[in-house]
């Protein structure tokens with residue numbers, strides 16, 4: 244059976260130290276519950292003495308049932324010259340009622356002298372007394388040796404002496420921290436091996452990402468003998484972040500053959516990562532390894548052609564192992580393979596001639612400024628039209644816009660639209676707070692009577708990108724529109740030197756796509 248590596252999540256504590264992240268108690272509870280079900284072994288809930296929010300988290304957490312994880316409360320060693328029995332930070336940990344306390348203490352002599360302003364001997368006493376105080380009260384103590392690796396480089400005997408104090412005082416885990424995040428994997432490996440010779444306790448690793456090596460350093464530490472990994476979901480954390488558990492876990496399980504999560508749970512990784520990003524209100528980078536939207540997205544025609552023959556030609560793991568999906572993008576870099584893949588996804592049949600015509604058409608449109616990667620609904624309409632199986636639900640004869648601005652009055656906009664549905668001609672006018680809004684209103688007014696689905700869709704985002712800035716006010720623009728109904732969202736694109744025309748194109752595609760989906764749903768329901 245594969246060897247177990249214990250997962251220690253500090254998203255709620257070190258993750259909250261990231262600039263721009265502030266979690267409410269409710270957010271923390273939601274994340275902790277999800278991580279518990281996911282199979283995290285330890286969840287660090289916060290530093291109870293640091294703020295009332297963290298204490299409230301523990302009060303609420305005590306009333307909940309935890310299926311897998313042990314909750315840990317974080318804190319520091321006692322103050323220099325202080326008494327553990329009177330240390331409010333330790334008393335707060337006891338007050339939370341948790342069974343695990345994680346204590347960080349100094350290991351780097353520089354910090355002892357300059358941050359704590361005390362002696363090396365007093366720091367050893369602080370570690371010994373603090374760990375002993377909590378162990379005597381029945382807690383499992385995880386000892387986080389802050390700045391261990393920098394301390395080891397500067398004064399190895401003292402750094403190791405700090406670890407020995409914590410171990411002999413009864414700490415269950417000795418966790419080696421690369422607090423400044425500047426170490427290299429080789430340095431980590433060497434130091435961990437040395438610690439194993441002198442410390443007879445299970446070791447853990449806690450790394451930061453300042454040299455972009457937090458994941459690599461964590462893996463190096465595990466290969467050298469650490470059996471607990473500390474990190475955060477999506478690598479959130481102070482400065483450049485912590486070791487990203489969304490990369491650490493699949494590397495440990497899939498590449499190194501360790502056991503971290505309960506069997507089958509790795510498939511929840513992508514969902515967990517996105518859930519935490521959503522609650523933390525952080526946009527997940529598309530290129531985030533394993534779990535990002537683009538982690539298994541293939542754009543180059545050469546890649547897609549090979550992936551369709553054997554996915555491992557351009558994928559280091561099957562995406563479904565981590566709950567992610569393969570995607571194929573269509574752009575000017577596409578070949579026939581991209582189009583065939585897309586057409587099959589849409590249930591369309593394109594013959595060789597149609598496929599090469601669409602590839603050429605897309606390359607030409609992208610040259611003009613269109614971008615189909617971010618406008619999959621416009622792409623689908625294009626492919627359907629090319630397949631010869633598509634009937635347009637309506638035809639537009641023309642639109643006209645009137646924008647008026649009078650002195651001391653707000654600007655007004657009015658749009659007139661003439662279109663045909665079958666053999667009926669519709670001629671409507673509508674006002675709006677701007678020309679695009681007026682067009683949207685006029686189109687809806689014309690179409691709603693024939694197609695009630697239009698009432699159920701709405702525009703959710705509108706983006707304009709100037710394509711050739713130097714052309715100033717005569718520049719070409721690309722408009723991307725995002726729309727949604729109760730079940731789906733979709734994006735469409737339009738390009739023109741006239742911003743109204745570009746918007747109009749994207750708007751028409753958006754409504755046409757809503758009708759296409761509505762028709763497909765009705766068909767599926769047998770209506």
Ligand SMILES: CC(=O)SCCNC(=O)CCNC(=O)[C@H](O)C(C)(C)COP(=O)(O)OP(=O)(O)OC[C@H]1O[C@@H](n2cnc3c(N)ncnc32)[C@H](O)[C@@H]1OP(=O)(O)O
Pocket residue numbers: 257260290292293294319320321322323347348349358359360389422481
């Ligand atoms: C490596 C890490 O990530 S550790 C965790 C870091 N996280 C945080 O700091 C977030 C939460 N922090 C806080 O809310 C506040 O800093 C508090 C409540 C903890 C302390 O606030 P204050 O009492 O106002 O102190 P302040 O933050 O200015 O300074 C920290 C003090 O802790 C001392 N300290 C630092 N590490 C330790 C330690 N391991 N053991 C004992 N004391 C320590 C410092 O020497 C300093 O003492 P001083 O005030 O006598 O100079």
Ligand SMILES: CC(=O)C(=O)O
Pocket residue numbers: 257347387388389390420421422449451
């Ligand atoms: C303990 C901790 O958060 C660190 O050393 O980075």
